[in-house]
Amino acid sequence: MxxxxxxxxxxxxxxxxxxxxxxxxxxxxxxxxxxxxxxxxxxxxxxxxxxxxxxxxxxxxxxxxxxxxxxxxxxxxxxxxxxxxxxxxxxxxxxxxxxxxxxxxxxxxxxxxxxxxxxxxxxxxxxxxxxxxxxxxxxxxxxxxxxxxxxxxxxxxxxxxxxxGATSVSFAAVQYILARVPYVSDKNLLLFGTGKIGRNTCENLIKHTKNDHITLINRTKNKAEKIAGKFNLVVKDYANIQSEIKKSDVLIVATGAQKPTISKQLIHSDEPLLILDLSIPRNVALDVKELPNVTLVHLDDLSKMTDRTLKRRKSQIPKAEQIIEEIKEEFDAWLTTRKFAPTIKALKNKLTVLKDAEIDLQRKKIVGFNEQHADIISDRIIQKITNQFAHHLRNENASADESIEFIQKVFQLQNK
The missing domain is CATH 3.30.460.30 (Glutamyl-tRNA reductase, N-terminal domain)
Known part of the structure; x- marks a missing residue:
């Protein structure tokens, strides 16, 4: 290629x-x-x-x-x-x-x-x-x-x-919460930010935990209320974030900020707090790990979760790769057509001229010459020859430009 x-x-x-x-x-x-x-x-x-x-x-x-x-x-x-x-x-x-x-x-x-x-x-x-x-x-x-x-x-x-099975990091986040937070439907869950992964996580949490009192905070309250309406969430002002974190069992951060928005200074509770940082760059400062009651998990950690779902998916890789190869072959054929079509067409025309001249000569020399049969056989041979050249030019190990030049020289092709 x-x-x-x-x-x-x-x-x-x-x-x-x-x-x-x-x-x-x-x-x-x-x-x-x-x-x-x-x-x-x-x-x-x-x-x-x-x-x-x-x-x-x-x-x-x-x-x-x-x-x-x-x-x-x-x-x-x-x-x-x-x-x-x-x-x-x-x-x-x-x-x-x-x-x-x-x-x-x-x-x-x-x-x-x-x-x-x-x-x-x-x-x-x-x-x-x-x-x-x-x-x-x-x-x-x-x-x-x-x-x-x-x-x-x-x-x-x-x-x-x-x-x-699981289709995204957001689902993996929910799996993590379900595995590590007992009685999650009764817990206080706080979503800070409206990033896409955070929204998907929230949707999956509602679906799989039956928790009906998830709180959402966003710097832009209008945006929060719009999303809250879709998912039936409680919206709180950004000014209340410290007190809301204190009441929470799980904090999901998806703010999309360029610098950390959550740090140790915002956490004033001795109760266990699980923080999921679903943001790139990190939106939770690493100093929260200094607090013994806090567990911090980043989406990089979530992606490493291996379960039966992922094992089942891996078994599908060969089938997926086969589909890719089929479509890549079609793509390669299109590329070949773009690159080599003029030369192959010129070669076919040249061989057809040679064929017509030879048939015309043999018709005059041979009594009872079957021009129709000769024409069919010659056309098939020409097609096979041009197919062979096309196959050669498709071989990415060959120098295509040199091959084209060689074909043009040998057959004295004028069209490129």
Whole structure:
């Protein structure tokens, strides 16, 4: 696949970092704000980068684009986030051409997610694609690739059980609470913030704990009341957070702030308190661990939960990978058509001219010559020859450009 991923001296790269090597704090350094996304795309366009898609979630930050060198993309990321090049080099990955394509397929289909089979990432890819398209930063290759990844994601979701059972970190949070908080339906649960994972956790808590007195606090009370209406929660003012924490058995933090919003100074109780920090960067200061009655769990810890559900999901990986391979083959065939079609077409035309001349000659020489049969046989041989050449050109180990040049030279093809 390598040769036809090149475009005017540029290669297709995937650069980024994820939960696999970067902890929550470091991932927070490279989190891309909405404003930064716009600025990165604008600057990339000015620098002549053909196509670029940005993904920034609590678990990963990635850039997919065509560039002469991956450092062009790394520089863009570091200039528009709080992360440095030195930090990036320690935890990052850089994939090129066919390996970058394979990586996007694994990410988009949940095979690379913190919790296997978590399909929330595909919506992030769709959003990144939409934003890039609006900025005219999507080329035909990237558009076809993203659509292929979306197709693979749908098929895996529908044809395998890789997303059965727990589907996200939020569900894992609920499993953790259910396992460690006895009589949870009678406990006081406080949700601070309205981040997506926090909202999903809250919804799952209501569904699975039958707790009907969950309290929500958010800095913007209007937003809190809107969400509370949907989930039937009690809303309290942000000014009351200290007293509400004192009354709580479980505190779920999902504020989406860039700095910790909960610290030891806010906790004034000797009663056991479980704090779940579902935020990137961390929204709970680590000094809360100094309090003997407090248990702090971050979403990184939740993702490590292994249970029968995850084991069952792992058994579905081969089936998912088979689906990916099928769709990747279709994508490769499309790439081959784009790259090699003119040469294959010119070759077929040249062979057809040779065939017509030969049939015309043999018709004059051979008595009772069956022109129809000769035509059928010749056409089949021509098709087999052109198929062989097409197969050779698809072989990513071959130098496609050299092969095309060789075919054109041998058969004296004028059309390229």
């Amino acid at each position: 390598e040769p036809h991923l090149r475009a005017k001296g540029k290669h297709f790269y995937a650069i980024g970092l994820s939960y696999k090597k970067a902890d929550a704090e470091l991932r927070g350094h490279f989190s891309i704000t909405d404003e930064a996304k716009v600025n990165i795309l604008d600057e990339a366009k000015d620098e002549g980068i053909d196509s670029l898609i940005l993904i920034s979630t609590c678990n990963r930050t990635e850039l997919y684009g065509f560039a002469e060198h991956p450092f062009q993309l790394i520089k863009l990321l570091c200039e528009h986030t709080h992360g440095t090049v030195e930090e990036f080099e320690k935890v990052s990955y850089i994939y090129k051409n066919s390996i970058a394509v394979s990586h996007l397929f694994r990410v988009g289909t949940g095979l690379d997610s913190q919790i296997l089979g978590d399909f929330e990432i595909i919506s992030q890819i769709k959003n990144g694609f939409k934003q890039s398209k609006e900025k005219e930063m999507v080329n035909p290759f990237t558009e076809r690739l993203v659509n292929a990844v979306i197709q693979a994601s749908k098929r895996i979701k529908n044809e395998t059980e890789i997303s059965s």
